[in-house]
Amino acid sequence: MKAYTNYISGEWRPSVSGNSKKVINPATQEVVGHTPASTVEDLDAAVQAASEAKDSWAGLSGAARGDYLFKVANLLESRLGDIAVTMTREMGKTFPEAKGETARGVAILRYYAGEGMRKVGDVIPSTDSEAFMFTKRVPLGVVGIITPWNFPVAIPIWKMAPALIYGNTVVIKPASETAITAAKVIECFHEAGLPKGVINMVTGSGSVIGNGIVNHTGIAGISFTGSDVVGKQIARGAVERGAKFQLEMGGKNPVIISEDADLEKAVEGTISGAFRSTGQKCTATSRVLVHRNIKQAFVDKLLSASESIKIGNGLEEGVWMGPCSSEAQMETVLSYIEKGKEEGAKLLFGGNRLTGSEYDQGFYVEPTIFDDVDSKMQIAQEEIFGPVIAIIPFDDLDEAFTLANDTQFGLSASIYTENVSAMLKFIDRVDAGLVRINAETAGVELQAPFGGMKSSSSHSREQGEAAIEFYTSIKTVFVKG
Structure with a gap:
């Protein structure tokens, strides 16, 4: 070697x-x-x-x-x-x-x-x-x-x-x-x-x-x-x-799913932002703020899309998500999943280390989705750096903006909406160095400035x-x- x-x-x-x-x-x-x-x-x-x-x-x-x-x-x-x-x-x-x-x-x-x-x-x-x-x-x-x-x-x-x-x-x-x-x-x-x-x-x-x-x-x-x-x-x-x-x-990046959002695009962006690179990027989507009126429809589509994710060795054809980067990182992610359960969040999907012949030698964690998360829970406040998202409902955009800003971090944030007024309010009111409209939280073009606010x-x-x-x-x- x-x-x-x-x-x-x-x-x-x-x-x-x-x-x-x-x-x-x-x-x-x-x-x-x-x-x-x-x-x-x-x-x-x-x-x-x-x-x-x-x-x-x-x-x-x-x-x-x-x-x-x-x-x-x-x-x-x-x-x-x-x-x-x-x-x-x-x-x-x-x-x-x-x-x-x-x-x-x-x-x-x-x-x-x-x-x-x-x-x-x-x-x-x-x-x-x-x-x-x-x-x-x-x-x-x-x-x-x-x-x-x-x-x-x-x-x-x-x-x-x-x-x-x-x-x-x-x-x-x-x-x-x-x-x-x-x-x-x-x-x-x-x-x-x-x-x-x-x-x-x-x-x-x-x-x-x-x-x-x-x-x-x-x-x-x-x-x-x-x-x-x-x-x-x-x-x-x-x-x-x-x-x-x-x-x-760090980042604890929110995506806001407005009542008028295109749900297909919103789900695609949420999945990509949260689970690509096994959630191991500072701009990864970590909190999903969903308008209460469309929450169930969004969650149904999100779960369906998550079920189709192929997990495995990143060198294998067709694998969409690889392992955590190390055993220590995997243990950190699993510990946050346990914290989420203890705090009373509802585990909708995943939450386990993958086992079996193809997984036993690797550090694999399932994509994990928590629902009914309170903004003060640890899984909504601390950077996990793994494939874990917390769904938090809201009733109006003012509440969504307050929730989006309710962390020490301010790296990236995104919103899915067709309303120009909502877009402009989001740009002005969300404390993040990178704001994206109808796009996932992760990603910045190389010719553009990159950085965050607050503790980011x-x-x-x-x-x-x-x-x-x-x-x-x-x-x-x-x-x-």
């Missing part, structure tokens, strides 16, 4: 610890490979390499940096199938979804490669007629990136690509569960010929490498996607030493043109003749 290594200063290096971690296929429990259990010494070497490379990388033109990203995109595209298979084996996502995510990574790289030719400042009129005043954007320097396991290609790339195009060098810590997929992505950067030290990858635990990135004085900015608990710890550490930080965290983010935005706000600082220049 192949042992993967860290990538530091243009070389693949084993950890100085000599220790490694097994990566397990959650569908079969087979060992996919081994990745380093790295140390602070490994991280120090990566930061040193990035520090030594930052001035020369920043000194290149944006177009020259963009040329490198175009090469990476072409290499990633040529290996799309292999990387998608690896992703499915590491974290259970179905192969079609893994292919789609990898293709998205290609598109993100090409988008930011083009950004190398766009403006990075403005001319500002001076009150002095003999002076010239303008702004320019300058890179932060070394950026530390900490990414989760649920989107092991798209999230690292949508952080690394803008960091690089705007002139920063990178040290990335991918999630241990999907570090092999990350290594295969980094191979594309290596083979594209990026200068030594521009991009570095160190794998290992959050307590060692993650905390090391947060506390390292050689790292000027930290971009993190993960849980709100860890995100708040990162924020405190970054503030203490004056580092810039960007956090994208640090109120910064990723992707699109908005990415420049985090990865650069503004320098104001005043020139007097």
